[in-house]
Amino acid sequence: MKQNPWKKDFPQLNNQLHYFDSAATSLKPTSVIEQVNYYNQQLSSNINRGMYYESQKATELYEEARETIAKFIHADLNEVVFTRGTTSSLNMVARSFGLNHLHPGDEILTSELEHHSSILPWQYVAHKTGAKLQYIPLSDEGKVTLESFEAAINDKTKVVVINHVSNVMGYVTPIKEMVAIAHEYGAIVVVDGAQAIQHIEVDVKSLDADFYAFSGHKMLGPTGIGVLYGKSDLLDDMEPLEYGGDMALDVMKQQFSWKESPTKFEAGTMPIASVIGLKAAVEYLQNTGIDNIHEYSKNLYDYFIDKIKDIKDIEFYNKSSDTFMFTFNLKNVPSHDAISYFSEKHIALRAGQHCAKLIHDFLGIHSSLRGTIYFYNTYEDVDFLVETLIEAIDYFKKLGF
Ligand SMILES: Cc1ncc(COP(=O)(O)O)c(C=O)c1O
Missing domain, CATH: 3.90.1150.10 (Aspartate Aminotransferase, domain 1)
Structure with a gap:
């Protein structure tokens, strides 16, 4: 044996x-647990704020985590936004991009294979904007095929929302080819990578995906942390969802300006221990x-x-x-x-x-x-x-x- x-x-x-039950959440290796404990036991201080050693070390580890993850998925640093998980990442795109870019008559193309965190935010956007949610017909086996995708996409399609791997069937979707087709129609592609990142190499540049979302806890990392990758021009064009500490550049009595991506999307105290744990998880995946x-x-x-x-x-x-x-x-x-x-x-x-x-x-x-x-x-x-x-x-x- x-x-x-x-x-x-x-x-x-x-x-x-x-x-x-690893598709629901993965187990955590000792190295991840130790890093989370290290933060809680020895640093436990906020980032970007303190001048003392513990705060500076926490800030350093937080930003090193972003670097590690950016390298892991082949993204640029400013394209990696920390969120609460895939659900938060997908909601961020729907609300911040979708609500501001879709109009009556536009179409959002998705599939019946999706997790609710892909479908429900876009149902909300459709109701708010007058856009329509359309579904790519599945094959008898329940797969999204290139043929059915090509038949379903059209000039009205503005957003394609699709999983990289289905959380019920475990099929890999032909994302790279679909992205190329979607771009010919001028549509952007939002990829739910929650079930892919722990199993297959993900190179967002090679996929050419516009957005790619995943969760730390399904890839050996802690709960409460996820990532939204977005192309920098799209992130620059998006408004933050939350307003508050750390994301503001200048604040006046009646208005304020915000920092650039990714900081503008990370208002308030982020789950620092979980970010540091996620770095250890990615390192474990890379070493293995x-x-x-x-x-x-x-x-x-x-x-x-x-x-x-x-x-x-x-x-x-x-x-x-x-x-x-x-x-x-x-x-x-x-x-x-x-x-x-x-x-x-x-x-x-x-x-x-x-x-x-x-x-x-x-x-x-x-x-x-x-x-x-x-x-x-x-x-x-x-x-x-x-x-x-x-x-x-x-x-x-x-x-x-
Ligand atoms: C395909 C897929 N998308 C999204 C999610 C949501 O992930 P989270 O609950 O970590 O936000 C899951 C989790 O089960 C999933 O499997």
């Missing part, structure tokens, strides 16, 4: 937990190598798929997954009943609609169970999951489901 060299870095895995993470996870996923292929009474909704996600139901068993069985065995899966109701409507189901294989999972975890799946099917059958 292949040894897992990374499991020891994740203290939470020292108990009986079999963690397959996204390719190694991908290769190990793929081998383990293939092992899982091979082990479950003959099990009847499981319905899988994604036949394959680029990011090792498996979404399924036990036949005739509501997902919330099934999840209780797995939880008792300390298997962490997720039940429900995963904040993506429209794809469940598309699949004709109310809810599903979702698991993800990530690089800290072991072959023993997968064996135990498969054993438990078989037991669960039997258990619910005996109960008459």
Whole structure:
């Protein structure tokens, strides 16, 4: 059985937990936990304000985090805005860019595969501006294809809002090609990268995406921190959403001016410990190598798929997954009943609609169970999951489901 060299870095895995809920949030390695503790125990001071050592060190680490992240996604420094997470990043674009640039008759193009944090802000913008939300028809497998995208985009399309990886199916969307097509129509592309950044190399310059959003907590980092990448000319053109400390350049009695991006978007005291933790998370991903993470996870996923292929009474909704996600139901068993069985065995899966109701409507189901294989999972975890799946099917059958 292949040894897992990374499991020891994740203290939470020292108990009986079999963690397959990494798409909801990832576990945190010791190096991240230590950096967050270091800030809280030894610095715990605000940034950009104090002249004393602790404040200056915190400021230095905060800005070093921006540099690390900018390099990681191949962005310029002023294009990396810290936010509370993907949801905040996507709302920032919708409110700050969308509300000010869309007009009646304009179209926003998205898909039924999106997470609610991509769809709902743009529904709000559509209602406020008179623009219309349109959906790219999905293939039978539930994929966004270039053909369907090309058929759906038109001269009225001003914004395309699309995930890089779906949080229900785990498919990778052909972002680079879609961005090229969207730009021919003069539309900007907002990419939800929440499920991509921890699995695949992201080069925002090569993708040519206009905006790219992601969360720290899904990429080994702390909660409460995320990133909005935006092309600098677009960020320059956007108004801040929040007004207050640190973002103002000059303040008079009746008016004020604001600093340049990214500072104008980071009003008030930011989650400094989480930013510093995110830097450690990116360093961990870089040191481990996204390719190694991908290769190990793929081998383990293939092992899982091979082990479950003959099990009847499981319905899988994604036949394959680029990011090792498996979404399924036990036949005739509501997902919330099934999840209780797995939880008792300390298997962490997720039940429900995963904040993506429209794809469940598309699949004709109310809810599903979702698991993800990530690089800290072991072959023993997968064996135990498969054993438990078989037991669960039997258990619910005996109960008459
Ligand atoms: C594809 C996708 N987009 C957006 C989000 C929202 O992320 P957060 O809750 O970190 O803001 C998630 C989280 O589940 C997601 O999977």
